[in-house]
Amino acid sequence: NLNLANSLTESVKTECEAEKNSQDYYRLAIRHQKGSFNLNDSLVLDKLVKKCPYTEGLIVENARLLYNLRYGWKIFSNECSSKQNIDALSIADYVNGDAIYLFPNPTSGEINIVSPSFGNQLVEISVTDITGRCIYKNKHQLEQGKTQFNLNCASGAYIVTLSSGEQKANIKLIIQK
Secondary structure: OHHHHHHHHHOOOOOOHHHHHHHHHHHHHHHHHHOOOOHHHHHHHHHHHOOOHHHHOHHHHHHHHHHHHHHOOOOOOOOOOOOOOHHHOOOEEEEOOEEEEEEOOOEOOEEEEEOOOOOOOEEEEEEEEOOOOEEEEEEEEOEOOEEEEEOOOOOEEEEEEEEEOOEEEEEEEEEOO
16 A cells, blocks of 8 residues: 555664665655656655665666656666665566566556566566466567466466576565455
8 A cells, every 4th residue: 555655664763775765666656646746746756766776675676667658668677786685676677787677566466567678689587476386378479578467266376487598587476455
């Protein structure tokens, strides 16, 4: 819930960059949702999407998704000097330093994947439940590193695996119906 997240982050006295990033992102997401996004908001969003996702975390990834929703597709470079634990990010995995986005997450079943690392190639997409049982497996042709598919399954946690040749990425996915 964006409003709850916003109220929680607004109640925290901003003492570090990560807290300020969270406050900025939730403020922007709510303004986008309400249709009151303005020029100043665009400038704040532009600063957020250029931050390093390895050190700034999930807020940067979410800001990049918001940017893509508002302005169309853009692949962001990740020229970071430090890679921290990226497994904690639930919407992306990384191949050769490039993020692979899966959104929306959580989803009711429609899934978008953006993957600059895989480019224009045929990839196998498989989805497994938390017990390791494969519930979906199909090949998709990526167009400019993008594809979309629908997943009809019960609410729960899943792992989406993209693979092509030596490249492989695992992304956590939540289905909410």
